[in-house]
Amino acid sequence: MRNNPNPHPKPPATARGLALHVLEAVARGQYAQPTLDRALQNTRLSPEDRGLATHLTYGTLRHLRYLDHLLAPHLNAPHHLPPPVRWALRAGAYERLFLEHPAYAVVHSWVEETKRRAPRLAGLTNAVLRRVTHREAPPAVRLSIPDFLHDHWRIFFGDAGFAEGFNQPEPLWITAYPGAREALEAQGVAYRPGPVPDSLALEGARLRALEAYRQGLLQPQNPASLFAAQLLDPPPGAKVLDLAGGAGLKALYLAARGARVVSYDKNPKRQATGRATPARTGLRVAFKTQDLTRPIPETAPFVLLDAPCTGTGTFRGNPEIRYRLRPQDPQALSTLQRALLETAARAVEPGGRLVYAVCTLTEAEGEAVTRAFLEQHPEFTLEPFTPPFPALKQDLGVYVRPENGLDGFYYARFRKA
Numbered sequence: 001m002r003n004n005p006n007p008h009p010k011p012p013a014t015a016r017g018l019a020l021h022v023l024e025a026v027a028r029g030q031y032a033q034p035t036l037d038r039a040l041q042n043t044r045l046s047p048e049d050r051g052l053a054t055h056l057t058y059g060t061l062r063h064l065r066y067l068d069h070l071l072a073p074h075l076n077a078p079h080h081l082p083p084p085v086r087w088a089l090r091a092g093a094y095e096r097l098f099l100e101h102p103a104y105a106v107v108h109s110w111v112e113e114t115k116r117r118a119p120r121l122a123g124l125t126n127a128v129l130r131r132v133t134h135r136e137a138p139p140a141v142r143l144s145i146p147d148f149l150h151d152h153w154r155i156f157f158g159d160a161g162f163a164e165g166f167n168q169p170e171p172l173w174i175t176a177y178p179g180a181r182e183a184l185e186a187q188g189v190a191y192r193p194g195p196v197p198d199s200l201a202l203e204g205a206r207l208r209a210l211e212a213y214r215q216g217l218l219q220p221q222n223p224a225s226l227f228a229a230q231l232l233d234p235p236p237g238a239k240v241l242d243l244a245g246g247a248g249l250k251a252l253y254l255a256a257r258g259a260r261v262v263s264y265d266k267n268p269k270r271q272a273t274g275r276a277t278p279a280r281t282g283l284r285v286a287f288k289t290q291d292l293t294r295p296i297p298e299t300a301p302f303v304l305l306d307a308p309c310t311g312t313g314t315f316r317g318n319p320e321i322r323y324r325l326r327p328q329d330p331q332a333l334s335t336l337q338r339a340l341l342e343t344a345a346r347a348v349e350p351g352g353r354l355v356y357a358v359c360t361l362t363e364a365e366g367e368a369v370t371r372a373f374l375e376q377h378p379e380f381t382l383e384p385f386t387p388p389f390p391a392l393k394q395d396l397g398v399y400v401r402p403e404n405g406l407d408g409f410y411y412a413r414f415r416k417a
């Protein structure tokens, strides 16, 4: 993987060029979201073109497997095309067939993008983008997910059709800190309430342009992620341990509700981002850096473990990870999750509460972890709860249905005797 985030000296001057620049970087191993954010920060494109570049980037990646299936009958050897031309064909097909922009309006622009990269292939782009149409595809191809995951979801959840939800655009979800709504209203920004308290969806706003964001009152966060912190529900003043807390998104939220939070993670870079946030919001969280496969030297009545995982529930916002996942990954991650859960269990005081959460929808990282944990820890019992949004499966813990912009999550809540 290369680390150069911006190999082009000047940001591309067109929406389609910018999308191609990001797609090529993703093909080299970069992540779509930070790469697109950086490219948009460096560009002078109009708001409409920024929107188009965003749609083209996410849409092409979300539908990539299906787009390749649609392009296949029109190409002799797609793998031998220069990568920029292959991406132009994929993104052009996405624009034609999913954004439903007519050929006469868009093919010319893709031909121009091709000419800049491989002039001799401009005719190919012209011909293919005029002819490409929807066609029958096997379900995993139509949903653009790996076969192994489609098979797993069909067997484990009974149907994999919910994965369609990963290919829909999502609103800009934010967690609103006290004063956020007033600041948004003062700036005339439209928002609607999310499915959990303190979660809002912003309509068509650019986060960085918002006064409320500059004041630290808004935190981008999916409601399903926020709900993991809300499940812990500590009373004001209670001590909370936030394990694998990363940049402390959940720790800061719980601190804002009056908890005394200590957030542990092994990655000091992520924690540095979290440490900078309290300065903005005036909240206090103690960040400690440690590998949590080893026990920690303290206890609390409330412990949250938001564990590292395969992230299959975040395919909407991180569309590229579905193509990088290997069949053995869920099992490998579950070994780490069980080790981290051991550390978490030891840190819970008698009578205390433990929440285990992962942003993924696999049996190995969800129910199987909980089942093994309960077998080895008779001092813990499951504490049932009803989520305020539809569940995919609700038996041993809860799997969130990843629809209407929600990420897929798994949560289990335990009480220590």
Ligand SMILES: C[S@@+](CC[C@H](N)C(=O)[O-])C[C@H]1O[C@@H](n2cnc3c(N)ncnc32)[C@H](O)[C@@H]1O
Binding pocket: 244, 245, 246, 247, 248, 249, 250, 251, 264, 265, 266, 267, 270, 290, 291, 292, 293, 306, 307, 308, 309
């Ligand atoms: C799902 S993310 C946590 C997100 C965070 N709770 C939030 O709300 O933003 C998982 C975190 O686990 C951390 N992690 C992975 N392996 C770890 C380990 N062995 N010990 C401690 N932290 C670990 C990663 O650095 C990452 O920040």
